[in-house]
Amino acid sequence: MTHRLPDFDTANATDEQKAVLQNILSGPRGNLNGPFLGWIHSPELADHAQRLGAFCRYKTGLSLRLSELAILVTASRWQSQGEWFIHYPIALDAGVPKAVADAVQRGERPTFDSADDALIYEFATELYETRRVSDKTFDAAVKGFGHVVVINLVGLLGYYALVAMTLNTFGMRAEGQTTLPFPE
Structure with missing residues (x-):
């Protein structure tokens, strides 16, 4: 895993740790790939x-494609090796065009065929670059997705920033990861 965290051995896990691991494994993810073995401490x-x-x-109300695009924008902004490695194939499978994903990885503004994709990208990019979202982008997001989904989108961006910070701080990589999508 990483030299920055002590090795985690499920045989020596506390009852609380075992309960969390069981919740993760029995939930929709079904695996511990990502920050979970860091957080388990x-x-x-x-x-x-x-x-x-x-x-x-x-459960944000966004389609999987739009959620995964927002996650890719986050992974690219944070240059999160493991987050990108995990979510890039999921995003492609969910319908994010490869050219869009690859431009996001390079830090370039993609050319979008979908207005919803462009709006998610713009919203996330504005929030990360300016720490705010303009009235124009906010109003378009509310018109397109509704207030509840926009609130959930902000939560999604914040959660995946937490994931990226965790993976970056502790030098964690994804299971099976042998290449790095971002320079170190």
């Missing part, structure tokens, strides 16, 4: 974060 944080993550990934 703080089982209370791990439990709250994994439940928030399940909501942000599967």
